[in-house]
Amino acid sequence: MEKIKMADLHTQYLRIKPEIDDAIQQVLTSTAFIQGPEVNAFAQALGTYVDVNHVITCGNGTDALQIAMMALELQPGDEVILPVHTYVATAEVIALLGLVPVFIDVFADSFNLDVTQLESKITPKTKAIVPVHLYGQCADMEPLLAIANRHKLYVIEDTAQALGAEYTFSNGTRKKAGTMGIIGTTSFFPSKNLGCFGDGGAIFTNDTVLAEKLKMTANHGQRIKYHHDIIGINSRLDTLQAAILQVKLKYLDDYARRRNDAAAYYDLALAGIAGVKIPHRSGNSTHVFHQYTLTVERRDDLKKELEAAGIPTMIYYPVPLHFQKAYARKSFGEGSFPVTESLSKTVISIPIHTEMKPEQLAFISETIKTFYTT
Amino acid sequence: MEVLFNDLKKLHQSIPELNEVIQRTVSDFNFIRGKQVTQFEESFKAVLGVNHCVTTGNGTDALFIALRSLGINPGDEVITPAFSWISSSETISLCGAKPVFADVDSQTYTLDPDRIEEKITDRTKAIVAVHLYGQAAHLEILKKICDKHHLFLIEDCAQGHLTLEYGKYAGTVGEIGAFSFYPTKNLGAYGDAGCIVTNSDTLAEKARRFANHGALLKDDHLVEGMNSRMDTLQAAVLLAKLPHLKRWNEMRNLNAQLYDQLLDGIAEIILPLQRPDASHTFHLYVIRAQQRDELKRWLANYGIQTLVHYPQALPDLPAYHYLGHDKGAFPVAGMLAKEVLSLPVHPLLHLDAIQYVADRIRGFYKK
Numbered sequence: 001m002e003k004i005k006m007a008d009l010h011t012q013y014l015r016i017k018p019e020i021d022d023a024i025q026q027v028l029t030s031t032a033f034i035q036g037p038e039v040n041a042f043a044q045a046l047g048t049y050v051d052v053n054h055v056i057t058c059g060n061g062t063d064a065l066q067i068a069m070m071a072l073e074l075q076p077g078d079e080v081i082l083p084v085h086t087y088v089a090t091a092e093v094i095a096l097l098g099l100v101p102v103f104i105d106v107f108a109d110s111f112n113l114d115v116t117q118l119e120s121k122i123t124p125k126t127k128a129i130v131p132v133h134l135y136g137q138c139a140d141m142e143p144l145l146a147i148a149n150r151h152k153l154y155v156i157e158d159t160a161q162a163l164g165a166e167y168t169f170s171n172g173t174r175k176k177a178g179t180m181g182i183i184g185t186t187s188f189f190p191s192k193n194l195g196c197f198g199d200g201g202a203i204f205t206n207d208t209v210l211a212e213k214l215k216m217t218a219n220h221g222q223r224i225k226y227h228h229d230i231i232g233i234n235s236r237l238d239t240l241q242a243a244i245l246q247v248k249l250k251y252l253d254d255y256a257r258r259r260n261d262a263a264a265y266y267d268l269a270l271a272g273i274a275g276v277k278i279p280h281r282s283g284n285s286t287h288v289f290h291q292y293t294l295t296v297e298r299r300d301d302l303k304k305e306l307e308a309a310g311i312p313t314m315i316y317y318p319v320p321l322h323f324q325k326a327y328a329r330k331s332f333g334e335g336s337f338p339v340t341e342s343l344s345k346t347v348i349s350i351p352i353h354t355e356m357k358p359e360q361l362a363f364i365s366e367t368i369k370t371f372y373t374t
Numbered sequence: 375m376e377v378l379f380n381d382l383k384k385l386h387q388s389i390p391e392l393n394e395v396i397q398r399t400v401s402d403f404n405f406i407r408g409k410q411v412t413q414f415e416e417s418f419k420a421v422l423g424v425n426h427c428v429t430t431g432n433g434t435d436a437l438f439i440a441l442r443s444l445g446i447n448p449g450d451e452v453i454t455p456a457f458s459w460i461s462s463s464e465t466i467s468l469c470g471a472k473p474v475f476a477d478v479d480s481q482t483y484t485l486d487p488d489r490i491e492e493k494i495t496d497r498t499k500a501i502v503a504v505h506l507y508g509q510a511a512h513l514e515i516l517k518k519i520c521d522k523h524h525l526f527l528i529e530d531c532a533q534g535h536l537t538l539e540y541g542k543y544a545g546t547v548g549e550i551g552a553f554s555f556y557p558t559k560n561l562g563a564y565g566d567a568g569c570i571v572t573n574s575d576t577l578a579e580k581a582r583r584f585a586n587h588g589a590l591l592k593d594d595h596l597v598e599g600m601n602s603r604m605d606t607l608q609a610a611v612l613l614a615k616l617p618h619l620k621r622w623n624e625m626r627n628l629n630a631q632l633y634d635q636l637l638d639g640i641a642e643i644i645l646p647l648q649r650p651d652a653s654h655t656f657h658l659y660v661i662r663a664q665q666r667d668e669l670k671r672w673l674a675n676y677g678i679q680t681l682v683h684y685p686q687a688l689p690d691l692p693a694y695h696y697l698g699h700d701k702g703a704f705p706v707a708g709m710l711a712k713e714v715l716s717l718p719v720h721p722l723l724h725l726d727a728i729q730y731v732a733d734r735i736r737g738f739y740k741k
Binding site: 020031076098 | 406434588599608
C-alpha cells in the first residue's frame with residue numbers, strides 16, 4: 001500500500017501536470033510576474049464560480065481578513081465577534097488592527113459558531129461578526145445574518161476551509177460560502193481545497209464601492225499609480241500562482257466530489273463505534289471536507305496508535321484561542337468556553353484528500369475500529 | 375528603436391538554468407518554507423556579512439515587521455524621508471505611529487542629516503532611512519544622530535542591494551535592514567518577496583515570530599503576529615540569481631557612467647551625483663530635467679520608456695492630509711517631484727540604446 005499522507009498534492013499535480021507546467025511556462029515567457037493578465041482572468045473565473053460580483057486577489061488568507069477589516073474602516077477599540085475554536089489568523093488580524101476580539105463558543109456537532117449565544121455577545125461597541133466555515137461546512141448563516149442585520153453588524157465570512165461549499169436558505173435560495181456576508185475571504189495555501197504553489201488569498205464582495213476600497217487597501221491605498229488616497233498594505237497574488245489556480249479551479253468540484261467520496265466511506269465504516277463520533281452534516285450546507293474530523297475518546301492514545309500504523313493525523317486545534325499565550329494578558333479561566341475546551345481534547349482529523357485509495361480508506365477505518373473494539 | 379525600462383525576458387533568458395530550477399522546485403512540492411528558503415537566508419546573510427536574515431512576503435511587510443519587532447507602537451513618532459515610495463511611511467502608520475517627514479538632501483535625494491534633529495521630540499523612537507535609487511543614505515551621520523538620541527535606525531534597502539558606504543553594506547549599519555525582491559529590483563524574484571537582516575539575535579527571533587503568526591513552533595503563539603512568508607519558489611529563483619547580483623550591479627554602473635559621459639554639458643538637466651565615499655547600485659538612473667513632462671512624452675514618441683519616481687512628495691498625498699502639512703513645507707521633495715525622470719539603466723541594456731536615449735534627450739533641448 002502507498003504511504004498514507006494527510007494531503008497528497010503531488011499526485012493531484014501529476015494528474016494535471018502538462019496543463020500546470022504550461023501555465024507556469026507561459027508566465028515565465030511573458031515575465032509579467034506582478035499583476036499579469038492571469039491574475040484578473042483568475043479573479044473573473046473565481047467570481048463566476050462562487051457567483052459574486054467582485055473578487056479581489058491578495059497575498060494570503062490572513063491578509064484577506066486584514067484588508068477586509070481595514071476597508072470596512074473598523075477602528076481601534078471596535079469589537080469583533082469570532083468563534084474561539086478556529087485557527088489563530090482570525091484573532092490575530094483583529095488584534096493587529098487594534099480591534100477587540102470577542103470570543104464565542106461553537107456547537108459541539110458542527111464545530112461552527114454557536115448562533116444561539118450571539119446576541120449575548122453584542123455590545124454597543126460591536127461592529128462585525130466573523131463566522132468561520134470550519135473544516136469545509138458553512139456556519140448557520142441564515143440566523144446569523146438575521147441577527148447581524150438587526151444589529152447592523154458587518155459579516156465577514158472566513159472561507160479559507162470551505163471554498164465551494166453551498167448554503168441553502170429556508171426560501172430555497174442557494175449561495176456559496178463567502179458570498180453571504182458583506183465580505184468573504186479565502187486562502188489558497190497549498191493544502192487548501194483550491195491550493196496554489198505558495199501563498200495566496202482572495203476577497204469576495206457584491207458591493208461595488210467596497211470592492212474599490214478593498215482593491216485600494218491591498219495596493220498601498222492607490223486608486224491609480226502613485227495616488228495614495230488612504231493608508232493601505234502591499235498584498236498581491238503572484239501571477240504565477242494565479243496561472244496555476246486558473247487551471248486548478250476547473251477541477252475544484254471534482255476535488256470536492258473525491259473528498260466527499262472518501263468522507264462517505266469513513267462515515268459508513270466508522271458509524272456506531274463506541275467512543276467515536278463521525279462528523280455531523282448540517283442540513284442546509286454542503287460539505288467540501290477540507291478536513292474529516294472525528295470527536296473521539298482517548299484521543300491522544302488513538303493518535304499514537306495510528307501514527308505507529310503509519311497513519312498521520314492532525315489536531316485542529318489543540319490550544320483554544322483563549323488559552324494561547326498571545327492572549328495570556330486577558331484572563332479566561334478553565335470553563336469559559338466549555339465546548340471548545342472539550343473539542344481541543346477530543347477532535348482528531350484523519351487523512352482526507354483527492355487521491356485517497358480504497359485500500360488506504362479501509363486500512364485507516366479498520367485500524368480505528370480495532371483500537372476501540374479490542 | 376524601442377528601449378524598454380526593464381527587460382525581464384532578456385534577463386530570464388540570460389540564466390538558462392532558471393527554467394530547470396523552477397521545474398525542480400515544483401517537483402519537490404514543498405511550497406511553504408521549503409529548504410530553498412533557509413538556503414537563501416543563509417546565502418544572503420553571508421553575502422552581506424550579517425548574522426541573521428529573515429525572509430518575508432514582500433518589502434513592505436519587511437519594513438512593517440522591522441518596525442513592529444523594534445516595538446514601534448501607537449503614539450510613537452518615526453522620522454522618515456518626505457521623498458520616497460510610500461512603504462517607508464505607510465508601514466509607520468500601520469503600526470499606529472506617526473510618520474514625521476523630513477526633507478531630503480538636494481544632492482543625493484536621501485534624508486538630509488541637517489533636517490533631522492529639529493524633528494526629534496520625546497516621542498521619537500526611530501528613523502527610517504531610504505537608500506533611494508541605489509545610493510546609501512548618509513548612514514554614518516544618521517547612525518551618530520540615532521546613537522546620540524537613543525533612536526533606532528531602520529534601513530529601507532528596497533533599492534539598495536549591496537550598496538556601500540564607507541565599506542559597509544546598506545542594511546548592516548542600522549538595527550534592521552529591510553529588503554524587497556520585487557521582480558524589477560536589482561535582485562528580483564518572480565513574484566513578491568522580501569527579507570529583513572539584522573545582527574541582533576533578539577530582533578531576528580522577534581521578526582521571525584511576528585512574520586509567522588507569532589509562533590516559532592506550530593501552534594505556539596506567544597504573541598500576535600501576521601502571515602508574511604517568502605514562497606519556496608521565489609527563494610529558489612533568488613538563489614539562482616544571487617550569484618549574478620554583483621555583476622549586474624557593475625553593469626548598471628557602466629550604463630550609468632556612459633549616460634554621465636553622453637549627457638554631460640546639457641544645461642537643462644542635472645545628472646545623478648555619485649558620492650565619493652559611497653557606492654551606487656543604480657537601481658534607478660534619475661536625472662533632473664527642465665520641462666520634465668514634455669521630455670518624457672518626447673522620449674515616449676521615440677519608443678523610449680521612462681518613469682517618474684516619484685510624482686508627488688509623500689506629505690502632499692491625500693493619505694497624509696491628516697498631518698496638515700503646508701504645500702511647500704518640504705521644498706526639496708517638492709522640487710524633485712516636478713523634475714525627476716528615471717532613464718532605462720537595467721543590466722542588459724545595449725550600449726546603442728543608451729546612445730540613442732542620450733541623443734534624443736540632447737535633441738529635445740536643441741529643438
